Amino acid sequence: MIGSCARASSPTLLVAGVIVHDEATNRVVLLQRSENAKFAQGMWDLPVGKSEPGEPITETAVRELYEETGLAVKPESLKVAHIIHGAWGVEAPNGFRTVVFVAHEWTGEPLNREPRKHAQVRWVAADAIPDAFVDTTASALHRYLTNGPAVSLDGWPRT
Template sequence: MCGTSTDFRPPLLVAAVIVHDPATSRVVLLQRSENAKFAQGMWDLPVGKSEPGEPITETAVRELYEETGLTVEPDSLKVAHIIHGAWGVESPNGFLTVVFATHEWTGRPENREPRKHSQVRWVDADAVPENFVDTTSSALHRYLTGGPEVSLNGWQ
């Protein structure tokens, strides 16, 4: 790469978690509240931004617990999908979301951030709401159907 840019910021690093119970064919989803910064009223996976110096698996564990009260061990997380977005609401330089899946957790899903989410609950994997954030919806459907493991969003 020639030259340098003083205002270059790397893409935002994000983790999302698919908590999947294969025995009952259910996944944990949350519905964003009307006060959410992004995708008000829409369904989504538990998802959040990485903190500086934080490994992406720790981001996934932390965000899942902060949003749902569920606890997972980093070793139980398997990479299910990668989303590379050209831009985002809080990420003008793009974002990279690592979507993990786990079949092992402790606790019961609860809405631990009621200002951000209107509900957190188990949903049948074959009845995922249509009012769902596009990028994570695609990742979830691809995970459930064994589809491609990488999605590009907003690229020409």
């Protein structure tokens, strides 16, 4: 019982990610984590970040996308592309849930607005996604692009 009480005292981390997909050119906006990033240094990733207390997940997605890339999207234009449920993660010893949205409408051009966290932010062809990619978001992106399963489990025992 002690383990279950301890686990219940720390909430599951809620995270939002955004796939900005230009369907006309079949490219997506990606960022490369800098050598100063908290995790996955040098790896590619989607714009992604933690939800603030009391913040709706769509607002988290809008805020994080703008903070990291300068791209603006309307919360109502976001569509759920994928859900990741991780058993544990960086800053998430009791697990995380990442809701990955897709945006087909945005304003602005991708910029690296957080150069201490990211080495670069840019458009990448959907058929040329870098191999050095954070596993969970790489899976979500691949599954979105191939119309694969909409939910992934990471770090859970296989049954």
